[in-house]
Amino acid sequence: MKETIMFRHVAVIGSGAAGLVAARELRREGHSVVVYEKGDQIGGAWVYTPQIESDILGVDPNRVTVHSSMYKSLRINFPREMMGFQDYPFVSRRNDGSRDTRSQETETALLFTEEEEIFDAVVVCNGHYTEPLVAEIPGISSWPGKQIHSHNYRVPKPFQDQVVILIGNKASGFDIKGEIATVAEEVHVADRSVADETYKWEKLSLPTVIIHCTGYKYYFPFLADVIKDGIVSVDDNRIHPLYKHVFPPAVSPGLSFVGIPQKAVPFPLSEYQSRWIAGVLSNRIELPSEEEMMEDIKAFYSELESSGKPKRHTHYMSDSFYEYMDFLAAQCGCPGMEKWRKEMEYATMKNVIARPGRYRDEWDDDHLIEEAHKISSNIFHYANDHLQLGIAILYARRVSH
Numbered sequence: 310m311k312e313t314i315m316f317r318h319v320a321v322i323g324s325g326a327a328g329l330v331a332a333r334e335l336r337r338e339g340h341s342v343v344v345y346e347k348g349d350q351i352g353g354a355w356v357y358t359p360q361i362e363s364d365i366l367g368v369d370p371n372r373v374t375v376h377s378s379m380y381k382s383l384r385i386n387f388p389r390e391m392m393g394f395q396d397y398p399f400v401s402r403r404n405d406g407s408r409d410t411r412s413q414e415t416e417t418a419l420l421f422t423e424e425e426e427i428f429d430a431v432v433v434c435n436g437h438y439t440e441p442l443v444a445e446i447p448g449i450s451s452w453p454g455k456q457i458h459s460h461n462y463r464v465p466k467p468f469q470d471q472v473v474i475l476i477g478n479k480a481s482g483f484d485i486k487g488e489i490a491t492v493a494e495e496v497h498v499a500d501r502s503v504a505d506e507t508y509k510w511e512k513l514s515l516p517t518v519i520i521h522c523t524g525y526k527y528y529f530p531f532l533a534d535v536i537k538d539g540i541v542s543v544d545d546n547r548i549h550p551l552y553k554h555v556f557p558p559a560v561s562p563g564l565s566f567v568g569i570p571q572k573a574v575p576f577p578l579s580e581y582q583s584r585w586i587a588g589v590l591s592n593r594i595e596l597p598s599e600e601e602m603m604e605d606i607k608a609f610y611s612e613l614e615s616s617g618k619p620k621r622h623t624h625y626m627s628d629s630f631y632e633y634m635d636f637l638a639a640q641c642g643c644p645g646m647e648k649w650r651k652e653m654e655y656a657t658m659k660n661v662i663a664r665p666g667r668y669r670d671e672w673d674d675d676h677l678i679e680e681a682h683k684i685s686s687n688i689f690h691y692a693n694d695h696l697q698l699g700i701a702i703l704y705a706r707r708v709s710h
């Protein structure tokens with residue numbers, strides 16, 4: 310029998326892109342929402358700060374942490390159109406002198422609170438680019454040089470005239486090595502996929518700095534009790550068990566996670582996951598039973614294993630991203646990702662390979678940008694009306710430990 314529609318009181322942990330879109334989707338569904346944020350601004354990872362942590366390698370558990378890992382020169386690595394929400398597109402201004410309609414004033418209530426409150430459900434949106442994952446290198450502790458994780462990299466100046474070894478060559482590593490090579494004496498890259506790349510090489514000198522561009526760990530210090538009770542665990546960067554990367558079956562839908570998948574497009578991903586959670590919480594969308602969800606998780610792990618994917622890549626999407634988005638869309642009863650987005654991602658990937666250092670400035674897919682603009686202009690009015698509602702959430706600054 311179909312359950313009756315219910316509106317719940319929901320806590321959202323974090324006010325980055327995921328937390329904001331979760332709040333919007335939950336409110337649209339009719340739920341009441343409180344967003345908890347440990348920082349003093351909304352925006353999460355996108356709030357740039359020159360501040361770095363007291364332990365620049367990021368391994369001291371008692372260090373003062375800084376949330377954002379953004380470096381000063383960072384430019385987005387997807388075309389902006391791809392990053393937009395479905396009904397809140399990110400399209401550039403066309404130099405027509407008009408104001409960017411996305412900067413409208415909104416109603417945001419910021420409260421500083423220590424009060425306890427009881428919720429029907431908690432949606433975790435705390436981001437996963439803050440807790441550094443550091444390469445294990447035998448004997449490294451006795452090495453006298455400096456070590457830093459890319460989480461604490463902001464500008465190239467401190468690396469002036471240094472001999473740098475950079476471990477990792479993914480998005481951040483790639484950007485940082487290019488920037489550092491303009492000031493360092495030598496930059497060597499060590500990565501699983503490249504034997505030893507050298508960016509400035511005059512003589513082989515003793516390295517003075519190691520920069521670990523080796524990614525991040527999922528980290529939920531505020532869920533210590535849930536972890537202690539065995540409801541979820543984090544091991545080798547696998548959050549277990551999570552049905553479709555969102556719901557821990559034993560406590561669904563009371564606890565859910567948004568934005569966990571990697572090698573995905575985070576903003577639309579969070580939008581669709583949030584819509585699913587909102588619909589499940591109101592009983593509009595049905596979840597499988599706990600047993601069925603566990604079965605699905607087991608089958609997914611077997612699939613990973615048989616395709617040779619390591620455990621630490623459990624939440625990597627890559628090729629399966631659009632299939633996953635179609636799954637979410639089917640659950641929510643909403644249209645899937647637009648065709649132009651898929652094509653734009655494919656074109657961008659090709660462009661990254663063809664023009665590694667220049668892909669952000671030169672491209673061949675103008676026709677897809679045109680398409681994004683055409684579709685976006687039809688929904689701008691709708692988006693702006695709803696934005697007013699979406700951000701009018703109760704935004705409380707408080708950290709749950």
Ligand SMILES: Cc1cc2nc3c(=O)[nH]c(=O)nc-3n(C[C@H](O)[C@H](O)[C@H](O)COP(=O)(O)OP(=O)(O)OC[C@H]3O[C@@H](n4cnc5c(N)ncnc54)[C@H](O)[C@@H]3O)c2cc1C
Nearest residue numbers: 323324325326327346347353354385386435436438568708
């Ligand atoms: C260097 C770098 C470059 C990137 N480039 C791109 C890009 O080009 N395009 C793209 O789409 N994505 C990019 N990303 C990914 C980026 O993380 C996502 O775009 C997006 O910020 C994820 O949003 P989120 O809300 O999940 O997490 P976040 O933006 O990290 O927000 C999490 C929020 O939760 C808060 N929080 C954490 N713990 C608590 C707690 N205990 N209590 C209360 N609040 C808490 C934090 O303060 C923060 O405000 C990049 C990431 C990095 C690190």
